[in-house]
Amino acid sequence: GAVVSQHPSRVICKSGTSVKIECRSLDFQATTMFWYRQFPKQSLMLMATSNEGSKATYEQGVEKDKFLINHASLTLSTLTVTSAHPEDSSFYICSASSPLDHQLPETQYFGPGTRLLVL
Amino acid sequence: DAKTTQPTSMDCAEGRAANLPCNHSTISGNEYVYWYRQIHSQGPQYIIHGLKNNETNEMASLIITEDRKSSTLILPHATLRDTAVYYCIGKLVFGAGTILRVKS
Numbered sequence: 375g376a377v378v379s380q381h382p383s384r385v386i387c388k389s390g391t392s393v394k395i396e397c398r399s400l401d402f403q404a405t406t407m408f409w410y411r412q413f414p415k416q417s418l419m420l421m422a423t424s425n426e427g428s429k430a431t432y433e434q435g436v437e438k439d440k441f442l443i444n445h446a447s448l449t450l451s452t453l454t455v456t457s458a459h460p461e462d463s464s465f466y467i468c469s470a471s472s473p474l475d476h477q478l479p480e481t482q483y484f485g486p487g488t489r490l491l492v493l
Numbered sequence: 494d495a496k497t498t499q500p501t502s503m504d505c506a507e508g509r510a511a512n513l514p515c516n517h518s519t520i521s522g523n524e525y526v527y528w529y530r531q532i533h534s535q536g537p538q539y540i541i542h543g544l545k546n547n548e549t550n551e552m553a554s555l556i557i558t559e560d561r562k563s564s565t566l567i568l569p570h571a572t573l574r575d576t577a578v579y580y581c582i583g584k585l586v587f588g589a590g591t592i593l594r595v596k597s
Contacts, residue, residue, distance in 0.1 A: 378536075408585065417580070418537070418587040467536050480525060480584060484536035 377401050378470050380485035387458055388493055395453045395488045397468030403448035404470035408482060409441070412465040424451050458492040465489050497581045502592040505575075511568040513591050515581030518562040524584065526557065528566050530577040531590070537580065540566065571595045 377400040387393050397407055405426050410418040422443050424430040430443035442454040451470075455462055466489075469482035498516040505511040517526060525544050529537040541548055541555045543564070548555040554567040568575055573595050580590040 376539075380536075410587075417589050418531075420585050420587075423585075465534075469536075481527070481539060481542060482529075482537075483539060484529070487534070487536045489534075 376483040378404075378468065378483050378485040380466075380468055380488050382488060383486065384489040384491075386491045386493065389459050390457055392454055392456045393458055393490060395455075395466055395468075395490075397451045397453070397470070397485050399449045399470040399472070399483070402470075402472045402483075404451075404472050405448060406471045407445055407451040408469045408471075409443060409451075409453050410467045410469070412467060412487075418467060421453075455490065458490070460492045463490055463492045496586065497583060497588050499579070499581055499588060499591045501589065502594065504594045504596060505568075505571045507573060507595055507597045508570055511566075511571040511575065511593055511595065513566040513568075513579050513581075513593060514563065515566070516563045517581065517583060520561060520583050522561075526555070526561075526564050527582050527584075528553070528555065528579065529582070530575075530579045530593075532577045540579075573597060 379398045381396045407424045409421045412418050420433050421436045422430045422432045424443050424445040426445050426448050432438045445451040465487050467487040469484040471482050525542050527542040528540040531537040541553050543555045543557050557564045576595045578590040580587050
């Protein structure tokens with residue numbers, strides 16, 4: 375149980391275009407989803423916390439107008455990188471948690487990640 | 494959020510126990526300690542979590558000191574597939590983690 379998927383697994387796009395990444399909880403309902411970014415040889419950096427039906431909370435330094443997050447259902451959250459530039463190239467990872475899980479609601483289950491390359 | 498400190502890297506012989514330490518002296522009284530691991534180019538995998546008591550599951554054991562300022566993750570019989578970066582976190586802040594290399 376507790377499986378999270380991401381799509382696409384990797385994407386290459388031209389500078390200036392927008393890219394949408396989907397994060398789905400496959401076998402549980404996730405009231406909270408998190409989006410992380412990871413640059414090569416670095417740790418995960420939290421970008422935003424998304425609660426179903428409400429606006430995402432962004433970490434300091436993360437532009438909310440550039441990284442649009444939508445969490446419209448209990449099983450789906452999307453991250454849209456708008457007007458992508460080469461410096462946005464990174465590994466984007468989502469995670470999901472659920473208060474209905476017998477585990478604590480803070481337990482995160484991670485997706486496999488999406489590798490974005492902006493040319 | 495609690496900041497955690499872990500050794501940069503560790504080596505372990507295959508079949509032996511791997512003991513990964515973590516310092517979390519700023520963790521609050523009701524904040525759980527979580528352990529995740531990340532194999533290259535994959536999303537992190539949940540391993541175990543604990544508050545005060547020692548915990549064990551099918552993957553690992555977690556030993557937490559009485560003052561809760563540190564903990565140790567134990568992989569009882571490390572295999573080559575356990576080679577990964579291991580993260581000890583308080584909530585949502587990931588540090589650099591420990592690179593565990595299991596060698597045959």
